[in-house]
Amino acid sequence: MTRKFRNSDGGLEVKPLPPTETPLNSRKSRNERGLAPNFLAEFRNGIDRIAEVLISAVALLAIAVIFLIFIYVGKEALPLVWGTSDGATILSPFATPFTWQPVSTEPKYNVFPLILGTLKVTLIAMLLGTPLALAAALYTAEFAPPRLREWIKPAIELLAGIPSVVLGSFALMVLATWVQDAFGLVYRLNAFTAGIALAFAIIPIIYTISEDALTAVPRLYREASLALGASKAQTAVRVVMPAAIPGIAAAIILGFGRAIGETMIVLMVSGNSSILSLDPGLPVRTMSATIAAEMAEVVVGSGHYRILFFIGALLFLITAILNWAGDRFNRRLREKLFGSA
Amino acid sequence: MRKFVDRTFVVLSLSATVIILSMLFLIIGNIAYHGTERLSWEFITSNPENGMTAGGIFPAIYGTVLLVLLMSLAAVPFGVLVAIYFAEYASAESRLYRWTRMAVNNLAGVPSIVFGLFGLGFFIQSIGKAIDQTFYPGRLLYAQPSILWAAMTMAVLTLPVVIITVEETLRAVPREYREASLALGATRLQTVFRVVLPQAWSGVMTGAILAISRGAGEVAPVLFTGAAYFLPRYPSHPVDQFMHLGYHIWVLTTQSTNVEATKPLLYSTVFVLLVLTFLLNITAILIRNRMRKWATR
Numbered sequence: 001m002t003r004k005f006r007n008s009d010g011g012l013e014v015k016p017l018p019p020t021e022t023p024l025n026s027r028k029s030r031n032e033r034g035l036a037p038n039f040l041a042e043f044r045n046g047i048d049r050i051a052e053v054l055i056s057a058v059a060l061l062a063i064a065v066i067f068l069i070f071i072y073v074g075k076e077a078l079p080l081v082w083g084t085s086d087g088a089t090i091l092s093p094f095a096t097p098f099t100w101q102p103v104s105t106e107p108k109y110n111v112f113p114l115i116l117g118t119l120k121v122t123l124i125a126m127l128l129g130t131p132l133a134l135a136a137a138l139y140t141a142e143f144a145p146p147r148l149r150e151w152i153k154p155a156i157e158l159l160a161g162i163p164s165v166v167l168g169s170f171a172l173m174v175l176a177t178w179v180q181d182a183f184g185l186v187y188r189l190n191a192f193t194a195g196i197a198l199a200f201a202i203i204p205i206i207y208t209i210s211e212d213a214l215t216a217v218p219r220l221y222r223e224a225s226l227a228l229g230a231s232k233a234q235t236a237v238r239v240v241m242p243a244a245i246p247g248i249a250a251a252i253i254l255g256f257g258r259a260i261g262e263t264m265i266v267l268m269v270s271g272n273s274s275i276l277s278l279d280p281g282l283p284v285r286t287m288s289a290t291i292a293a294e295m296a297e298v299v300v301g302s303g304h305y306r307i308l309f310f311i312g313a314l315l316f317l318i319t320a321i322l323n324w325a326g327d328r329f330n331r332r333l334r335e336k337l338f339g340s341a
Numbered sequence: 342m343r344k345f346v347d348r349t350f351v352v353l354s355l356s357a358t359v360i361i362l363s364m365l366f367l368i369i370g371n372i373a374y375h376g377t378e379r380l381s382w383e384f385i386t387s388n389p390e391n392g393m394t395a396g397g398i399f400p401a402i403y404g405t406v407l408l409v410l411l412m413s414l415a416a417v418p419f420g421v422l423v424a425i426y427f428a429e430y431a432s433a434e435s436r437l438y439r440w441t442r443m444a445v446n447n448l449a450g451v452p453s454i455v456f457g458l459f460g461l462g463f464f465i466q467s468i469g470k471a472i473d474q475t476f477y478p479g480r481l482l483y484a485q486p487s488i489l490w491a492a493m494t495m496a497v498l499t500l501p502v503v504i505i506t507v508e509e510t511l512r513a514v515p516r517e518y519r520e521a522s523l524a525l526g527a528t529r530l531q532t533v534f535r536v537v538l539p540q541a542w543s544g545v546m547t548g549a550i551l552a553i554s555r556g557a558g559e560v561a562p563v564l565f566t567g568a569a570y571f572l573p574r575y576p577s578h579p580v581d582q583f584m585h586l587g588y589h590i591w592v593l594t595t596q597s598t599n600v601e602a603t604k605p606l607l608y609s610t611v612f613v614l615l616v617l618t619f620l621l622n623i624t625a626i627l628i629r630n631r632m633r634k635w636a637t638r
Contacts, residue, residue: 048528052430056437058419059426062504063444065497066451072463073455135357143351144358152358154626159365161622163558165587166611169594170368173604200368203361231343233350254450261452263561264587268594288454288561295461295565312458316451323450327443 073316076309088303093310100274100285102294102304109307111314113274117191117284121266122259124195124280125202129259130252132199133206137251140207141214142236153211160204168268171197176269185281189271192280197265206255213247213333214240246336250329257322261315263288287311369615376612379605385613389571394602398610403575404488404583408563409556411492412499417549419496420503421538424548427504428511429533449501453561460494460566461486482580489579491567498562499552506551506625510544510632511537543632547625554621558614560587570596586614 080090092109101108140152171193179185179193217240225235241248271283272293291308298305383397390396423441431438469483469490483489514537522532538545560568568588576583590610597603 044528048530051530055422055426055430058422059431059437059441061419062423062441062448062500065500066444066447068463069451069455069459069497072467073458076458076462076466132357132361135354136361139351139354139358143354152362155362155365157626158619158622159361161554161618162368163560163587163614163618165558165560165590166372166615166618167368169590169607169611170372172594173607174371200364207361231347233347237350257450258452261450261454263452263454264591268591288452291454291458292561292564295458300466309458309462312455316455319450319452319455320447323447324443326450327446 070313070316070320073309073313077306077313080303080306080310084301084303084306086303088307090310092303093307098276100290102307107304109303111287111307111311113276114285114287114290114311116276116278117270117274118260118286118288120191120278120280120284121194121198121270121286122256124192125198125259126252126256128196129199129203129255130206133203133251133255134210134248136203137207137211137214138236138241141211142240143232153208156204156207159200160208162200164201164262164264165268167197167200168265171265171269183281187271187281187283189269189283190281191270191284194266194270194284195280197269198259198262201262201265202255202259205258206251209251209254209330210244210248213244213251213330216247216333216337217243218337243337244333246329246333250326250333253322253326253329257319257326260322261288261319263292267292287315291315372608372612372615375605375608376615378608380609380612384606384609394597394599394606396606398586398589398606398613400572400575401584401586401589401610402613404568404572405557405586407576408488408492408495408583408585409553411488412495412556413549413553415493415496416499416503416552417545420500420548420552421507421545423500423504424507424511425533425538427508429529429537445501445504448497449505451498453498453559454564456494456498456562457564457566459497460490460562464490464493465566485580486565486567486582487580488567488576488583491563491583491585494562494566495556495559498559499555502552502555503548506548506629507541507544510541510547513544513632514540543628547628547632550621550625550628554618554625557621558587558618560585560591563588586610586617590614 080088080092083089086107088107088109093111095108095110097108098110098112099108100110100113136152136156140149144152172189175197176188176193179196180188183192185192221239221243222235225239226232230238266284266286267289270286270289272285272289273283274285274290275282291312294304295308298308385397385402386399387397388400389398423445427438427442431441465484465486469485472483473480477483518536518540519532522536523529527535563585567582568585569582570592572582572584590607593603593607593610597607
């Protein structure tokens with residue numbers, strides 16, 4: 001038997017355990033050890049082991065849920081493969097023309113305008129939100145006096161606690177007018193306003209994750225840099241930021257994932273018309289908002305219903321990939337800084 | 342020169358922080374200013390009237406409370422068990438641990454609208470249909486949107502919140518507590534449930550509070566799993582539909598027949614929801630801060 005020890009330098013060392021007559025955690029039965037049976041202990045140990053198995057089984061549930069989500073969202077879209085009774089197939093979302101017009105005599109289900117709309121709004125939100133969130137994270141982690149720091153972090157986390165429907169209604173009632181007046185836009189509800197509102201939703205995410213990454217960088221790094229004569233700002237940008245870069249990447253990726261899936265804000269502020277254009281001043285319709293707006297009125301089992309589930313499955317896949325990537329980067333950060341995940 | 346660059350850099354990053362914080366205060370300030378104008382005890386305790394242009398929001402508050410209670414009943418026990426597995430039983434190298442960990446992280450990032458689709462496809466179209474076919478042939482009870490299925494959908498959405506919060510607290514319980522308990526001859530199960538979990542009670546509370554705050558504000562998952570525009574009576578059975586504060590805000594903003602008449606009501610409703618979620622979140626933050634101090638003591 002061996003056991004891992006941490007030696008004085010902090011490294012791991014594997015040492016054999018000193019031999020004992022009957023180790024405390026021996027799985028040998030009392031009978032084998034020449035002792036009278038202790039039924040109460042046997043019973044308790046049995047219960048203990050059953051409990052461990054049961055609790056592990058509940059943990060499996062978490063995995064099951066992820067698969068169930070994909071299976072049941074996918075299942076409702078599956079009949080598209082052999083075609084629904086009203087003529088929608090798996091190819092309909094990609095068939096020309098590039099229009100999303102699900103309710104008409106000849107429905108058109110091309111998802112390209114929706115994907116473009118999603119990307120447009122998301123990109124605007126990322127361009128506005130990422131620099132702000134990263135700069136704020138850098139300030140909190142590197143420059144802010146400790147007393148101030150204790151206030152900034154919970155305050156920005158409070159922003160994360162604002163329900164998206166509240167952000168949406170604020171953007172709809174107040175922000176939209178301001179933005180329209182300030183930029184002289186023709187449409188009150190458009191991709192740009194939706195992007196600004198969406199930025200509020202992703203700033204706390206990018207901020208929190210990247211701030212955590214920056215604070216996780218050991219103090220030694222900073223002290224070494226400062227001792228070499230670097231200034232605080234140089235240390236922050238050239239030493240701490242590069243050390244925390246996987247965590248910052250994770251923050252941006254996870255913020256991106258949240259922006260793509262965010263529903264209520266874009267549903268309320270984007271104007272919801274599926275125009276195929278790159279102009280940020282025009283209304284857009286995103287994938288998530290399309291599902292939210294149309295699912296309630298659709299006939300269960302119709303082609304339109306199936307295609308909405310198809311879009312949902314697509315959203316699930318995109319965000320799953322982004323989450324997985326973000327997770328990988330976060331693990332890489334911990335490996336890089338502490339040598340283990 | 343170097344000093345100037347340095348200064349500029351600090352000032353720039355400070356101004357980003359200031360911009361974010363001032364937007365936060367702007368949002369809160371605007372909503373608080375307009376939201377308190379029409380706010381009264383009557384508004385909170387009465388029903389909507391005249392096609393949502395008058396009256397109050399009591400049914401929406403009632404429905405939301407009922408929803409988050411049902412949701413907590415499902416999410417908290419399961420979440421705590423998974424957290425116990427993570428913190429007390431799993432070994433970091435085991436495959437089950439790595440897969441569950443990844444699943445929970447992934448679950449936290451699934452878009453809320455996808456949870457709505459899941460609720461519709463899984464709970465209503467599959468489980469609900471199966472219940473109806475088995476126990477109530479020819480009747481439509483469980484295979485339709487209801488508060489039960491909305492709560493279950495919301496429970497799945499808030500599960501990672503509970504797991505992550507509780508796990509953090511469990512890990513903060515000093516190792517010595519477990520060792521002392523085991524040394525006294527307690528089994529692992531007894532140690533977990535009689536020694537560790539009682540110490541982590543604040544974490545369970547925080548997890549539940551954060552989950553409730555999420556559940557009260559998320560709208561996308563209940564859009565087609567049970568929320569209703571308006572109901573003349575309160576939900577009294579699991580298969581009843583319900584009114585939801587967040588959903589009510591969406592209804593007021595987009596489905597109103599008279600925008601000007603609705604606006605003050607809308608602002609007050611937003612204010613109520615915001616106060617509710619903030620109170621919940623601040624409580625959670627306070628409990629967590631106290632807990633952290635306790636853990637590092």
